Amino acid sequence: MSGPPNFVTIFFLVAAVVFVAEARTAPPQRPRAFFVFGDSLVDNGNNNYLLTTARADLPPYGIDSASHSPSGRFSNGLNIPDLISEKLGAPPTLPYLSSELNGGNLLTGANFASAGVGILNDTGFQFVNIIRIGQQLYYFEEYQRRLISFIGIKEARKLVNNALVLITLGGNDFVNNYFLAPITPRRIQFNIQDYTTFLIAEYKKILQRLYELGARRVLVTGTGPLGCVPGEMAFRSLNGDCAAEPQLAASLYNPKLVQMIKDLNAELKTDCFVAVNALDMQNDFINKPTAFGFTTSRVACCGQGPYNGVGLCTRFSFLCPDREHYVFWDAYHPTERANRMIVETIYNGSEKYMHPMNLQTIMKMGPLY
Numbered sequence: 262m263s264g265p266p267n268f269v270t271i272f273f274l275v276a277a278v279v280f281v282a283e284a285r286t287a288p289p290q291r292p293r294a295f296f297v298f299g300d301s302l303v304d305n306g307n308n309n310y311l312l313t314t315a316r317a318d319l320p321p322y323g324i325d326s327a328s329h330s331p332s333g334r335f336s337n338g339l340n341i342p343d344l345i346s347e348k349l350g351a352p353p354t355l356p357y358l359s360s361e362l363n364g365g366n367l368l369t370g371a372n373f374a375s376a377g378v379g380i381l382n383d384t385g386f387q388f389v390n391i392i393r394i395g396q397q398l399y400y401f402e403e404y405q406r407r408l409i410s411f412i413g414i415k416e417a418r419k420l421v422n423n424a425l426v427l428i429t430l431g432g433n434d435f436v437n438n439y440f441l442a443p444i445t446p447r448r449i450q451f452n453i454q455d456y457t458t459f460l461i462a463e464y465k466k467i468l469q470r471l472y473e474l475g476a477r478r479v480l481v482t483g484t485g486p487l488g489c490v491p492g493e494m495a496f497r498s499l500n501g502d503c504a505a506e507p508q509l510a511a512s513l514y515n516p517k518l519v520q521m522i523k524d525l526n527a528e529l530k531t532d533c534f535v536a537v538n539a540l541d542m543q544n545d546f547i548n549k550p551t552a553f554g555f556t557t558s559r560v561a562c563c564g565q566g567p568y569n570g571v572g573l574c575t576r577f578s579f580l581c582p583d584r585e586h587y588v589f590w591d592a593y594h595p596t597e598r599a600n601r602m603i604v605e606t607i608y609n610g611s612e613k614y615m616h617p618m619n620l621q622t623i624m625k626m627g628p629l630y
Contacts (some may be wrong), residue, residue: 268529269302273385273587276387276528277551282547284333285352287404287436291352291368291389291406292349292350292369292622293349293351293424293425293558294356294368294369294370294421294423294424294425294429295342295345295346295349295351295370295424295425296354296367296370296371296372296373296375296401296421296424296425296426296427296476297354297370297371297372297373297425297426297427297428298373298374298394298398298401298426298427298428298429298430299313299343299378299394299397299427299428299434299473299482299596300374300375300376300378300379300396300430300433301317301335301374301376301377301428301433301593302335302429302432302482302594303339303340303341303342303372303374303427304317304333304334304335304340304356304358304372304374304375304376305333305334305343305353305354305355305374306318306332306334306340306372306379307333307342307356307357307372307373307374307375307392308375308376308391308392309332309333309356309358309359310331310356310359311390311391312359312389312390312604313376313390313391313393314389315375315376315377315385315389315390315391316376316386316389317331317332317333317334317335317336317376318331318332318333319331319575319576320334320399320576321337321563321574321575321576321578321580322334322336322337322457322574323336323337323338323581324337324338324340324476324584325338325546325584325597327594333356334450335590335593335596336590336592336594336596336597336600337378337563337584337590337593337596337597338596338597339353339597340582340594340600341427341429341600341602341604342354342372342402342427342463344600344601344604345425345427345604345607345620347513348604348608348620348624349425349624351369351370352369353372354370355369355371355372356371356372357371357400357404359370359608363407363602364411364623367404367407367408368412368420369401369405369540370424371398371401373392373397373398373400373401373403373404374392374397374429374627375392375393375397375458376388376391376431376460377391377437377480378391378392378393378394378397378430378433378465379394379430379431379432379433379437379438380394380430380431380434380460380464380467381434381438381447381460382496383438383446383447384433384434384437384554385433385437385438385587386435386440387437387441389441391552394430394467397443398467398470398471398474398618399476401471402474402627403410405417405421405474405475408421412530419628419629421474422475422477422629423477423628423629424476424477424478425478425480425502425620425623426471426476426478426479426480427479427480427482428467428468428471428479428480428481428482429482430462430464430467431460431483431484431514431518431584432484432485432487432593434460434486434592435484435487435507435510435511435514435617436492436493436507439451439453439456439510440493440510444487452582452619453499453506453509453510453513454513454539456510456518457510457513457514457517460514461514461518461521463515464518464521465521465525465613468481468522468525468534469525472529472533477531477533477535477629478533478626479534479535480535480536480537480607480620481518481522481534481536481537482537482539483511483514483515483518483519483536483537483538483539483540484510484511484514484515484539484540485511485539485540485542485543486503486508486511486543486544486547487507487511487540488502488505488506488507488508488509488510488511489503489504489508489547489558489559489591489592490570490589490590490592490593491544491559491560491561491564491568491569491570491593492511492561492592492593493507493568493570494567494568494570494592495566495567495570495571495592496570496571498567498568500597503560511540512540515538515539515540517621518536519536519538519616522534522535522536522616523616524535526617532618534616535615535618535619535623536616537562537607537614537617538613538614538615539603541613541614542602542603542606542607542610542614543588543595543598543599546558546588546602547588548597550588553594553602554585554586555586555587555588555599557582557586557587557588558588558589560587560589560590561574561590561591561592562581562584562587562589562590562591562596563578563579563580563581563590563591564578564579564592564605565578565579566592567626569592571592572592573591573592574590574591574592584596584598585598586595587599590628595611607619607620608620608621609621
């Protein structure tokens with residue numbers, strides 16, 4: 262015959278019931294915030310609010326999005342930040358200039374990127390009114406003041422420190438600056454080797470400022486194969502091969518960027534910055550498009566002229582009916598399908614593509630505090 266239950270047994274039974282009840286009623290954990298800086302590859306619509314020619318708010322941009330309408334993204338559908346947000350289990354980041362970015366929406370993060378910008382302030386001057394990187398960083402400070410007003414300084418600092426950050430710069434400093442014309446001020450000032458060294462030194466200052474502003478988990482993308490984009494091939498390719506000068510620039514710039522990030526992490530004694538090898542990621546499916554299900558990696562889906570690489574993508578441009586088969590959407594930007602392949606490699610790529618860790622590893626890391 263069993264005796265009466267002892268005190269220890271009753272205590273653990275009650276504790277178990279309380280634990281289960283709390284587990285069932287605990288609110289779901291909020292996805293980490295996400296901040297985006299850079300150029301048109303990652304702009305979610307800030308330029309819609311500016312008087313500039315660097316914009317994507319007219320058809321057929323966005324033709325394959327959920328709304329089938331343009332949003333300011335330089336894509337037929339989703340861009341790289343959108344797809345990273347999917348990995349985070351969060352909605353897409355709102356453009357910082359959007360009136361919707363207030364209250365609870367601040368907790369998701371913000372997109373500060375602006376098409377046309379570069380590392381250098383003289384890059385993209387022809388677009389007139391764009392949010393240069395210094396202004397993007399100022400807006401990040403302003404965002405944090407707004408966040409502090411909403412959730413307090415301690416929680417705001419925690420949100421920013423634990424957030425994921427993406428920064429994409431450099432491509433425009435070549436195609437919309439150094440190589441913009443046969444003779445440019447930067448070409449007169451630098452040979453291409455010295456110019457890439459100068460860019461990396463300036464980029465380091467930007468990353469250091471991001472760190473000062475609280476960024477602790479930062480994806481830093483290099484340039485893609487600049488000479489292979491339709492916009493450069495249309496004017497520089499003589500025989501269908503990738504244009505030599507922009508390709509040389511990319512081959513010089515990207516290794517220097519990786520080394521700078523290694524050195525900066527060593528100085529900071531933390532793996533804060535992660536180098537994203539966009540050059541090799543894109544070379545894989547540009548060099549062997551059919552192996553990845555693409556029909557062409559030379560011709561843009563939307564455009565006109567050689568390789569559909571001349572001018573803007575507009576409603577009057579040639580538009581391919583099968584976007585899934587094209588690497589490039591317009592003269593300079595990948596299709597959504599190509600973006601998905603890039604983000605999959607960002608998420609689970611080897612050290613060849615992601616140094617010192619991929620996004621999956623970052624997401625498994627606990628909060629800093």
